[in-house]
Amino acid sequence: MRLVVLDTETTGLSVEKGHRVVEIGCVELVERRPSGRHFQRYLNPDRSMDAGASEVTGLTDEFLSDKPRFAEVLGPFVEFVRGAELIIHNAAFDVGFLNAELVRAGWPERLDQMCQVTDTLAMARERYPGQRNSLDALCKRLDVNNQHRTLHGALLDAEILAEVYLAMTSGQGALELAAPMADRSRQPKVGQGIRSTRPLRIEKADxxxxxxxxxxxxxxxxxxxxxxxxxxxxxxxxxxxx
Incomplete structure (x- = not known):
């Protein structure tokens, strides 16, 4: 069984208003274990970042100006994800943006035609109704270490989401999903991997x-x-x- 945990960063929140993908991050799991393969690219969106998006990601128009455009990385991206089960938090957002990029690049397929998509936000809402189910909230609830997540980054968030997904589905943790550092000084230091002990916790009524x-x-x-x-x-x- 091949899973690809995927996240994106974008110039803003609305694909309908022409916002674009600026980073794609993917982590591969085979038989629910990290294979060591990942896919990560920064992209030139040919438009400015919204101030809010730049603040939470640390990405700037200047940094993105010399990066490849989506069409230039389309082949390797499709090759990496095709046939996998995609694990995405709030899948409608990421799939919507990536499908828009595929259409813009003239690709004949949509992401959900190439892959099965599993939405961990929908899973969390079913499992924890009435509670906050953001990625940070799930990390706290499931004892997944995300202290190194000072800024949003697609690859870093995909690594963290991999642990969250496995914790929600089987309790498996301590993946050591250390990915190579990108060439950006603001990138959080993730080289030491992601560790989570998750001891059995018993809570008694007071x-x-x-x-x-x-x-x-x-x-x-x-x-x-x-x-x-x-x-x-x-x-x-x-x-x-x-």
Missing amino acids: EAELERHAMQLAAMRRAGACLWPEADDRFHDGQAVA
């Missing part, structure tokens, strides 16, 4: 929570809606008893 639980059960019993008997020997002090 006294206040147990009291609130008892009050809720009492209210449910009065309404005739409680399935638990008033005295249940299977539980003692909030702990299951064998």
Whole structure:
């Protein structure tokens, strides 16, 4: 099974307003393990970066001015992702931008025609309803180390997302997804890899929570809606008893 974890950075948030892709980052997993292969390119978007996008990525118009255009990296990109299952956080955003670039370059296929796409944001919303499910929030919830993520970068975020995806689907971690550094001084130092220990965490209810639980059960019993008997020997002090 071949997975490609993918992220992009863009000049702004709206593909409908002509914003463009400025960085593509991909990390390959084979049988759920890092293969050591990655794809990363900075791109000249032929337009200016929005101020907000430049602030969160550290990318500038000057830095991007001598980078290749999407059409120039299209062949290697398609070769890298074709036939893989793409793992993307908020997939509609990245796929929309990449499909627009494919159309602009005259490519006959769309990304979701070449690959199966799995959206980790949709997965997280299903698993953690009502909670924040940004990449940073998931890192905190799943004990994935992202302290080196001072700026958004497509390759760095793809590496982090790989750990998050594996943690959400199987708990596997400590991937050591160290990728070669790009030729940009502002790039976060990721050469030491991404490490996560994720020890088993057991959280017990405190006294206040147990009291609130008892009050809720009492209210449910009065309404005739409680399935638990008033005295249940299977539980003692909030702990299951064998």
